[in-house]
Amino acid sequence: MNTPRESRSDGISFVPGPAAAGRMGRVGRLPALLRQALRLKGDVYHLHNPAMLPVAVGLKWLGKRVIYDTHEDFSRRLMIRRWIPRPLRRPACWGVSRTEYLVSRIVDATLVTQARQVDAFGGRATLLRNAPALAGARGxxxxxxxxxxxxxxxxxxxxxxxxxxxxxxxxxxxxxxxxxxxxxxxxxxxxxxxxxxxxxxxxxxxxxxxxxxxxxxxxxxxxxxxxxxxxxxxxxxxxxxxxxxxxxxxxxxxxxxxxxxxxxxxxxxxxxxxxxxxxxxxxxxxxxxxxxxxxxxxxxxxxxxxxxxxxxxxxxxNWESEQEVLLETYRRLTGPRG
Structure with a gap:
């Protein structure tokens, strides 16, 4: 298996995270991922989905600006995850969604894709609709x-x-x-x-x-x-x-x-x-x-x-219009503190 290498495209640097095998391996790599994120010295850390919740908490504890971005409603989505034993799916839904809610109280911004999630996060989330990225669709x-x-x-x-x-x-x-x-x-x-x-x-x-x-x-x-x-x-x-x-x-x-x-x-x-x-x-x-x-x-x-x-x-x-919600979030977080 070839190890991914750091690359750059269109002004974006792609930095591979620590290698991991299987779901438990991904959990075990989180401390190394946190250390790697800190070495990159980002102005804003934009983290996606529940696997990154511990990293989000760690970054906030160290005084960083953090965005938590959840693409699905995990209070229900885990009910169809076949790798979770059926008796554990409902407790998993509750546990993950509750943890997301608590983390949303400490991070600098929370982004969701469904209107009902804004209420589920106590109004502390911003709706970023799942608009398609179509810049090349007609190219x-x-x-x-x-x-x-x-x-x-x-x-x-x-x-x-x-x-x-x-x-x-x-x-x-x-x-x-x-x-x-x-x-x-x-x-x-x-x-x-x-x-x-x-x-x-x-x-x-x-x-x-x-x-x-x-x-x-x-x-x-x-x-x-x-x-x-x-x-x-x-x-x-x-x-x-x-x-x-x-x-x-x-x-x-x-x-x-x-x-x-x-x-x-x-x-x-x-x-x-x-x-x-x-x-x-x-x-x-x-x-x-x-x-x-x-x-x-x-x-x-x-x-x-x-x-x-x-x-x-x-x-x-389309994403070209909807992206303004995300860009405004970045502008707000990269402005002067306080």
Whole structure:
């Protein structure tokens, strides 16, 4: 295994942390990580997710400016972590979320991605929405890759980009593919993303697997290029953990490439995005999802309208505009103390 080396790109220095093997190894490396962080003499330390909570406390104890950034609602998200024994998941959710709350009282700023978390942190958190980073989504590299990935085909192309796991509804999306094909529409599915819990081997026995092209984990630009060549993107996630409240970055990415979608009818998603870029379905009702995909595939004019509306939405909601929240946090913390 090659040891990562320090590198620099676009004015950013990438410094590898202490090597660790497995989850327990990551816990054991935290003191070394704290020492390494101190040697770097940062003006602000921006730490992500619960594994860094002890480091955040250590840095604050030593008088540093610290941002704690939590990307998920861990009061619910740990309920779908398969590596945690089921009887321990609920206590783990409580313990982690309570610790996050206590740490938010001592760090200089807390960033969250879901509106409900602002209240959960007692109003001491700043909402930084999960806007897509799309600076390169319409660039020349993506256009060239899209041309390379284009297909001479007489079938419809569905697509899902994201982690592959049962908690994210991958079984249901294959069920939808099977239903679409059973309705007489020749369709194939691109699956792009990491095999989070070893589910791919089991999926190979699914009746629709012969119509699946599993591409594994792809870089951002490659994923955008595949989106540009698909007909419908799917995000039919079950209503578990915090899925219904988490901003769906994959939908924003689909819209950026003019890809209409079929997605779970979660009120937070639908109220924010609206009804002009895709179809919303009850993830528990297979027939509803199959019907939505079939109708969308059979209506190219509707797909085009959805594509145009989605791209217009992304012109107004993207990381390039949302990043100002983060930059303002940095400006506030790097100003004079007191």
């Amino acid at each position: 020349e590299t993506v256009a060239e890759l899209a041309r390379r990935f284009s297909e001479e085909r007489g079938f419809y192309r569905l697509l899902y980009v994201g982690s592959l796991s049962r908690a994210r509804g991958i079984d249901r999306m294959l069920d939808v593919l099977a239903g679409v094909r059973a309705n007489g529409l020749d369709a194939r599915l691109w699956l792009i993303g990491p095999d989070d819990d070893g589910v791919v081997e089991d999926l190979r026995t699914h009746p629709a697997w012969d119509a699946v092209d599993y591409l594994g984990l792809k870089g951002h630009e490659e994923a955008f290029a595949y989106m540009a060549n698909a007909d419908v993107g799917m995000a039919i996630l079950p209503d578990v953990a915090d899925h219904a409240d988490a901003m769906p970055s994959k939908l924003f990415e689909y819209m950026a490439k003019g890809l209409p979608f079929v997605a779970s009818n979660f009120s937070v998603w639908r109220s924010f995005i609206g009804d002009e870029a895709g179809c919303w379905v009850d993830p528990a009702k297979l027939d509803q999802a199959v019907d939505a995909v079939c109708k969308l595939l059979a209506d190219p004019e509707r797909r085009q309208r959805f594509a145009e509306s989605g791209m217009d939405f992304i012109d107004h909601f």
